[in-house]
Amino acid sequence: MNQWIAKWLAAALLCLAALAGSAIYLLQTGQPASHREQDALAQTARVKVNELLLYLERHLHEIRSGNHDEELGMLSRTGEIDVLVLALDGSILFDSTGEAKTAYNPRLLLTYDRLANDEDSGRYNIAYPIIDEREDTQIGNAVFSMSRLSLSSSLPSPVWLASTPYLLPAVLAIIMSGLLLLMVWKMRNRMMKPLLKLKDHSEQILNGNYGEIAEYDKQDEIGELYAVFDQMRAEIKHLDTRRVEQDRARKELITNISHDLKTPLTTVKAYIEAIREGVCPDMDSVMAYVDVMKSNTDKMSRLTEDLLLHALQDLGQISVHLREQYSRSLFEDMVKPIAHYARSTGVIIHEPRSIPDVLISADSQRLEQVIGNLVMNALKHTRPEDTIRIDIERTADDLAVTIADTGTGISPEDMPFVFERYYQGRSNKAEAALPTDGSGLGLSICKYIVEAHHGMISFRSVRGEGTRFTFTIPVL
The missing domain is CATH 1.10.287.130 (Signal transduction histidine kinase, dimerisation/phosphotransfer (DHp) domain)
Structure with missing residues (x-):
């Protein structure tokens, strides 16, 4: 789309520049087409009579005495030109038509190098001075008369070429109009129609129909918009599915x-x-x-x-009040009552041999809930004589707490959903028919509390071998 707009603008600017150039040219010349046509005819007439004018300049003295009249008449007939030769005083020296008066007033008759149009006879008249080649002085005047048809047919180029400066703006205006029509068509078919179609897709989403895919067959800006829109549609569909599942899970809960x-x-x-x-x-x-x-x-x-x-x-209101305190006494007070309860169920539990005494920022009540939930979760998936081990170690920047058991483990299909609310996995198919002992909220709450402590929680589980949960608390 950007390339097309750039090309269109370049073509439009080129046409505008050509229009401006034509306008400047016309302003500078300031001459209408009829005047230029007259100038072209005058130039053609000068070329046409040039041979006769040279002959007169060379032989005017002989013509005064009546010689060369026949040859001059033949040149006149050959070129289809009527010739009137006048002396400087206006007397007639030669007239190819034989209809001239005895004398003319040179001031009234002669307008040198100007083409005069005789509307009545349909002929053009033009006058030139006759210059003596040897003395370089004017010795007479010559008036030439030519038919309009013979003069027009002798033009060196078509007259319409004189109108080129006027034709160019017209052609450029037509091109500009075509470009504008093309732009309107492009805007309507390449922009407006796809956007209106996208509007229909939006209305479908508002009505709860998330299954209709927004597709566009071109890889341009509109295509990118369609791709992003369809990603949004897929995300909304996913969120709606999750919302429905959570509503169902909430009811089941x-x-x-x-x-x-x-x-x-x-x-x-x-x-x-x-x-x-x-x-x-x-x-x-x-x-x-x-x-x-x-x-x-x-x-x-x-x-x-x-x-x-x-x-x-x-509601976002689980209160976590972080307070700086040392870890050893904090975790000893948590682990001992939980370990005592676990032993009462017949499970073997190993408490940490030593607890690092480092300064951490923690909420003791919430951390006790995390450890309690993890131990209770381990008890649900262990049998008497199974083992639960609690380890607390110092890493580079954190304090890592691990609760590992040798129970049934977590099935691979349950692993992606362990920390989701309401989710209650089944350890095997035989257990699917048994009632669940729990709400499916414990691990989700653990994750929330650990992250509120700026830590992380993760797990590793092998089916039939056990599960290992680890969470970290940053060390100050």
């Missing part, structure tokens, strides 16, 4: 949490009713019931905490 809360609540209620009715014969039985109720209330507490954090994350 509410259903799952309702189910997950109902089961422990029913269990707790049943055990309380059993204690009230005296089913337990001794204190040991009561304490066993209390342990079951505590386990179920812990589960409900985790679910409600995840749900609260999810709501705060949607």
